[in-house]
Amino acid sequence: MWIEEKLKEIIAQAARDFDQIIAEERKIESSEDGTARGSHLDQILFDQKNEREQLWARLHELEDTFATSGSRKLFVLKVGAQVKYLSTLKVEQQELGKDLKEQIESVREIRRPKDETVNELQFKERLHSTVEQLHEALKTVDQELTDTTEALRREQTVLSECQQITEVLQQRVEEARQPEAMQRASIEAHETLNRLRDKHRTIMGELINFVNEHFPPHPVDGAPEMIDEGDEVDTCELAFLLEDLMNLAVLKPHDPYLTLIEGTYWSPYIETIIKAGIAVRDPENSSRIRLVDFRV
Template sequence: MTRRGAASDRGARAMAAAGSAGGSGAAATENSPCPVDAHEELLGECERIWKQMEECQSKLALLRPEKALKSDDKVSRLMMNARALAAEHNEWQHRSPEIISDNLDVLLALGKEELQKVKKDLEMVLSTIQSRNEKLEEDLKREQQWHEEQKLVLDALNEIEKEKNNEAKKLSRTSLNSRVLRELQHQEKKLSMYKKELLNALGEFLEEHFPLPDKTRSTKNSKNSGEPAVELITLHEILEILVNKLMRTPHDPFVTIEDSFWPPYIELLLRCGIALRHPEDPNRIRLEAFHI
């Protein structure tokens, strides 16, 4: 940087400070005791720097050669300028920054300007962060809504699972009951078949060993006695009547002895202990309760 450039930079900064102090002069009239003096001081400093710039410019104009330089002179000139620039560069590196002005009003105006810039930057950062936070809040609301929906779906699936488990338990119980019922029906069928076989075997045994009397003999006896002929029933039928009476009316199991009951059959049942007479009516008998 040349001396002219440095002087112009200082002049620009001083003019900017003067403008800031002048702009804030009206506002600082109430707070500062002498704002007009600070403004005049800045203007005087600006005029002084501007005069120095004009003097430097006039000196440089006088140092310019009137005729064109040769190539060697140009090279030497460029070398001298390079050495001058290097020396000025070293000087500026070792030089501490100068304060534009010692006036507190000027420094206050510059500080306010810098603070305004920082404030604007911070406001921009704040607006950016606020917009980002709003976006994050919207995303959070969407995520929470999605979470609630998924929770409702999960609850519905859990209810469906419970219902299915209950239905499965009911079906298993129903299948168990139906299986037990089938087994009972099968056993009942087996018992009925076994009962039928027993009755058939009993009927065959009684028919073989305790047959009915001859019809011719029974007819002759009825003619001799003068009574009408009655058809006799087998011992198997008598036992069936006694069993049915005992099962149907256990409180009154006695059966009246009919004419169709052959007396030898009745005596056989009484003597073997299969049947019992009524204690008050000898014409009534009952089957012995073997099942009790």
């Protein structure tokens, strides 16, 4: 807006100066003959004045058209908002400049003590704190070094044992690959098997003798108490019962239960082996029992 006003002011000043010059109607003498200027120059000046008046009339007409269309007002509003924003930025710049000057002055006003005692004390305090921190770090590093050394020692011990085991196994493998060693191993296995069989037969014989001595055959449940001499009666032998349980445990490990048929056993013998932990009942069917699995 101020640019347009300045431009108009310049144009108006030029027009006023021109009108003043024309109004004086000064006669300029010719430098050649000393007479007044010719009428041809006056005609030129008159034509320029008429042309200037026409231009001013056209300029005023354009201004009226511009103001009527509203564009002038919009331009003024836009320029006014920009000027207002620019003014706000200038004010903020001035305020920031003031704050900056105050901060600079405050920094310059910090007084440092002339006595170096304060500086020495501060330095000693920082040095003492640094030394303490380094001592703590050294303790931590020493502890980590001790733990790492102990772990390394254990790993070396394990490695040494593994190497010894590897050497022994390699020796065993080399020995086993030799025909004499294989034959000797086969003989030793056969002898071991024979010893186990002999030991098994001995144990079974002792078990049968013990059962026959302490648990003789007894009439089954439901047998008559009084029988005539020479009559046969069904009896329950604990040795046969244990033998059946062991055979089922070996031959049918997936289903080692023995079904107790009424009239073929004596209940006290069944309860004896169950309470002794030799046999257990089927949790789903109490008439079935199996040998306890004594394998380790």
